[in-house]
């Protein structure tokens with residue numbers, strides 16, 4: 001059983017925007033600073049943003065908290081603890097709250113794991129990326145495979161729940177080599193793995209190399225073969241995909257990410273964080289200033305770092321619901337779509353996509369993308385939303 005949908009899920013996303021170095025493939029909002037970060041100043045600003053969000057959506061019970069980045073494992077445990085305390089001062093926190101922190105798997109960061117647990121973190125997500133030192137070097141990572149596995153080992157002894165990320169469809173990667181690496185990863189993974197196909201993001205060093213023909217990634221067919229290998233091995237090992245790139249033992253899904261994919265409500269705090277808040281019957285899409293120092297100054301003068309705060313139209317909410325929900329193996333509830341959109345999904349389009357084998361309707365009446373539809377998910381969503 002997948003973690004059951006909850007009508008009352010409310011998440012808090014906390015963005016820590018700093019990294020020790022910038023990986024050449026990454027376009028997340030992450031910045032390298034050579035001077036020490038003034039963490040108490042950041043705590044004050046996070047606390048102000050949490051208070052501002054809570055004033056707009058009071059009375060919620062926080063079911064999940066996610067420290068993402070950047071590299072949150074560069075934060076002092078006391079900083080994490082202070083942010084968790086601020087959340088608990090402004091909202092009720094569910095007794096079984098899931099508190100995840102993204103960590104880079106270096107030995108230095110692993111030494112802080114016990115402190116994070118004492119602060120209230122109960123799940124870590126480690127950016128292992130590859131179990132092959134040549135690939136790690138090419139990805140610009142600062143850790144070796146052995147160091148990453150040692151960090152996974154530390155995580156295993158300290159946290160009941162942990163996950164790690166791998167990037168596949170890397171240059172020259174064959175399905176056979178990936179199968180060996182993935183099986184090794186599964187042997188180390190307890191309950192959850194995130195497996196991302198390498199994406200060439202615009203304006204990254206990888207995009208420049210790619211455009212110059214100096215970085216060749218698997219073509220569509222080769223990437224499809226790697227995807228098929230991924231599904232086969234993970235399903236066989238009891239870690240089926242519950243989302244396009246996320247695999248878990250049933251019941252061990254990341255509840256925070258489910259908040260996004262099930263279109264529930266969440267507050268986003270910190271530089272470049274996004275949120276979705278339900279106020280007076282309207283859904284607001286929020287986003288904060290991305291540059292860390294500009295965010296600090298904005299929060300210090302205005303009490304929040306918002307640069308976007310817009311009411312979503314029915315159409316936008318309905319499109320977002322499909323875009324996020326169809327990423328999930330459980331699919332979407334067509335009745336919820338109809339309530340959001342004010343119209344039902346076009347039965348002719350559903351019929352055509354079903355006949356093509358891209359979507360199916362479950363016995364419970366949910367619409368979901370099939371295994372063969374997932375590689376063309378964007379096209380399926382565009383078709384249904386049109």
Ligand SMILES: C[S@@+](CC[C@H](N)C(=O)[O-])C[C@H]1O[C@@H](n2cnc3c(N)ncnc32)[C@H](O)[C@@H]1O
Nearest residue numbers: 025026069070071102104127165196197198199
């Ligand atoms: C915010 S980052 C992870 C946190 C941490 N800083 C780290 O790198 O270990 C989230 C994940 O996105 C994935 N990712 C980032 N850029 C990617 C890209 N261009 N293609 C595929 N996966 C990517 C990586 O697996 C990474 O662990």
Ligand code: SF4
Nearest residue numbers: 019022023026030070
């Ligand atoms: S992949 Fe992680 S460590 Fe690398 S730049 Fe992006 S956020 Fe930072």
